[in-house]
Amino acid sequence: MIQKREAQDLPSALNQLHELKAQFQGKTPAVFLDYDGCLTPIVQRPEMAILSDEMRTALHELAAVTKVAVVSGRDRKNVEDLVKLDNLYFAGSHGFDITGPGGMASEPGGAKAALPALDKADGILQEKLQHVAGSLVERKRYAIAVHFRNVAEDQVQEVRKAVDEVLDAMPELKIGYGKKIYELKPNIDWHKGKAVMWLMQELGLNDDNYIPLYIGDDITDEDAFAELQGQGIGILVGEHDDQTAATYRLESVEEVRVFLQDLTDTIKQKSNG
Incomplete structure (x- = not known):
């Protein structure tokens, strides 16, 4: 637990x-x-x-x-x-x-299998969020970080909606959370x-x-x-x-x-x- x-x-x-060093136990x-x-x-x-x-x-x-x-x-x-x-x-x-x-x-x-889905999701999110001021869709090799730190509070929900729509259409991906970030990652353990x-x-x-x-x-x-x-x-x-x-x-x-x-x-x- x-x-x-x-x-x-x-x-x-x-x-x-x-106390912390004592936990090294040699x-x-x-x-x-x-x-x-x-x-x-x-x-x-x-x-x-x-x-x-x-x-x-x-x-x-x-x-x-x-x-x-x-x-x-x-x-x-x-x-x-x-x-x-x-x-x-x-x-x-x-x-x-x-x-x-x-x-x-x-x-x-084993994330390579998710690369086609990430490529497709990147294109969709760039298009969906291009009009949301302050948003940033950052493509990484094995993830897409959708930053909303600089997005107005009343538009954050629109960012989340776009992310959810992509995830609903792509079971190969899952969501991860960070500080003012939604991250789409391979749906792998x-x-x-x-x-x-x-x-x-x-x-x-x-x-x-x-x-x-x-x-x-x-x-x-x-x-x-x-x-x-x-x-x-x-x-x-x-x-x-x-x-x-x-x-x-x-x-x-x-x-x-x-x-x-x-x-x-x-x-x-x-x-x-």
């Missing part, structure tokens, strides 16, 4: 660092992170989410001492280009497209949590030496938090519109950076000890 709580009821990962944390709202602040348009030099340095230094993966709803190539680090693993499209050091390249989850466990298996980390630690801010990250309950640690950044299966909380992107730096120091001390 997945345990869920209100975000504000979670203990701070920074204030409870000693293991090294393998770190998985969302991009938007976790490594960069949420912005008005996706292309404005630029990684700071300080955060890039924190990620690079952490990846030098343990496995680090960015698990994003963005296209894998897009998030790779934003992060600009070759010692990380990247799971794009909620884990349907994964690459990493040593030539790793895989598309687990695959998500960020399954991608994390796939990576743990593929990288040989599912033994007694490693523990998965996932940091994310959005409803789509809840699949990973739920997957890790009882076998890893979930940390929510800020809050979203639902209860969370995470065990700790960080307030901001800046707190994420501080936490990652501390984690790096902790792992270094362990390896030197």
Whole structure:
């Protein structure tokens, strides 16, 4: 049974660092992170989410001492280009497209079969929403993100109606929710949590030496938090519109950076000890 709580009821990962580290039980944390709202602040348009030099340095230094993966709803190539680090693993499209050091390249989850439906849905949504000011239909390889952050409140329902009409006509697709986003995804039992466990298996980390630690801010990250309950640690950044299966909380992107730096120091001390 997945345990869920209100975000504000979670203990701070920074204030409870000693307690959190005790859960490592001598293991090294393998770190998985969302991009938007976790490594960069949420912005008005996706292309404005630029990684700071300080955060890039924190990620690079952490990846030098343990496995680090960015698990994003963005296209894998897009998030790779934003992060600009070759010692990380990247799971794009909620884990349907994964690459990493040593030539790793895989598309687990079986989403290719949904590509024709995504192509068709993209065209229909572009046409249906072209007159809705502020809407943005963003085609990704294995998803379509329909952004309504900049849509007037009285027109949001029109955006949802268009999405529902497409979904009703295409059983190959299902809806996902994010912060001011409706997302059409392949109707397959695959998500960020399954991608994390796939990576743990593929990288040989599912033994007694490693523990998965996932940091994310959005409803789509809840699949990973739920997957890790009882076998890893979930940390929510800020809050979203639902209860969370995470065990700790960080307030901001800046707190994420501080936490990652501390984690790096902790792992270094362990390896030197």
